[in-house]
Amino acid sequence: MGTRFGLFVAAACLATATAAAGQSTPKPPANDDCLACHGDATAKRDDGRSIAVDAKFFEASTHGPMACVDCHADLATLNEFPHAGKLAKVECGSCHDAIKSKYRDSIHAYAKEKAGLVVAPACADCHGKHDVKPHTDPASRVYHTRVPETCGSCHAGIKEHFDTSVHAVALRKGDSRAPACADCHTAHTIQRADTDKWRLEVTAECGSCHAQVVDSFRSTFHGKVTELGFTRVASCADCHGGHDIRRASDPASTVSKAQLVKTCGKCHQGANEQFVKYDPHPNPRDYKRSAVLWWANRFYWVLIPGCFGFFGLHSALWYWRSKKDGGRS
């Protein structure tokens, strides 16, 4: 908004000045004016880099109806062409300001703007430049099933792991419910994944699909301690892995029968075959899962209400009798 207002003021001043000099008001260049040079597929700048813009792609993009100078705003007031090579950065936030403020909280913005990591991504690195498409368009670089490919263009090693996961397999089959990167990491507010805060909060992301699994986890010591804000005990990724999550039936899975002793042993040194018969996701109401737990649950469901019911009534009657007797008994 500020930028736009500034430009407006600048344009207004310029207009006044040129009018006073008796010249015609400069008109912002139309897209066709730009394409007169940039429409040539072989157009290059001095250093040999291409400056070509494919009008077909741009017109098909979600920004197709807009003018070039809506984004390349510093050219709106120029009337000498060809213009200088160095342009102001395109400010996506001048329209998408809510997303901009999210991005500014992310690790990507921190890397780019504070840590000076020039390879860290800004908008165009994920969304593309002139061919920006809405994330609902299957051709978009940020379409659900294409997100891993886009993130993987930098995070290639992670993508390699992710591609073996049950989530990636489902995504490749076109299952729109399967999570891609942004479903756990968010699209714009991406955080460091090695902080306690992130490790504790990501459980809720797993739970947004695996609600019952996370509920059962919350009933365990692991689940309760992590709920209190401590990462010393296991949460989802510590056992299942982060990116290469596989089905328990897959022998390569960290939670497969073959690997459980090793996985539990990461924290519980000396864990053995007997130890790993522990159920990290117990359900006391599921008789088939554990008959003993089911019976224990039943037992306390009788004992606790029974005790409180009996002695509650006992106490109430005693109170009533004592009051009647003048409080002596």
Added chain:
Amino acid sequence: MTLAVLDSRLPRVETPPAAKDAGRQDIAVDHPVYLARFGRATRWLHVVIMVTFLGLSATGMPLLFSEAPWARPLAGLFGGFRGAGLVHRFFGAALLGAVAWHVMNVCYRAFVRGERGLFWGPTSMVPQPRDAADLYGHVKWFLGFGARPRFEHFAYWEKFDYWAVLWGTGLMGAAGLVLWFPVAASRILPGWMFNVALFVHGAEAALAIGFIFVVHFFNGHLRPGKFPMDLVIFTGSVAVDELRHERAGEFERLRAAGAIETLSTAAPKPALLRRARLAGTAGLVLGLGLVALILYAIAQ
């Protein structure tokens, strides 16, 4: 101010007109007469159980009610989850030790010293037919269909408390040890027993906390006849009139056996009473505070 109120509630033996009560002529009635009820060891056992139980509740509740808004601050009071865990294990070990000592002491008294009446009879903690009759008679009295039962040394609700603590400590102690040393426990138990241990530890805890801080508090301390607290477990002695009113069965048995004189003791000294009131008040306030937290968590 609280203490002033408590002071006015102190058990005092009024001097009854002796002529009206021929049965009282054999005991001195011109000053309060106290009878010994609990020895030093028993009183200290109660204090240790009180302190460890409160400590175990306060450090365990953040896990049992991990979703409650007070869970983190309460754990934070003990230095976070690790501090609370350490305190919990310390108190757990202390309570197990105290109960183990008690069991060994009872065995010693019964089998080495040959003390009689520990496992059966009027002064025994073991439930017996008399207790069923007392419960029946008590409820009848509640409803106005009979006289108050003539209770003996331990009434049925006191026996229930005793066995609940013994059973609860054994069960929760065993489950707690399994959870404390899971790898060692897995040499004897399959891993799914950890699930059972955690469930039982939590369910039994909920039962014990609710029972002690509500039912035991009411029966032992807060009911109109005792309000705000019965100090006998701290001072060790009971006013003879109070015993006679509360436990007519025991009083009659003692008098018939001529034991009133041998059991009679000096009234508790003011310093002891002060300490007793302080301990009792602290226990009641902390216990009821924890109950309030649980009710808040359940209401959420």
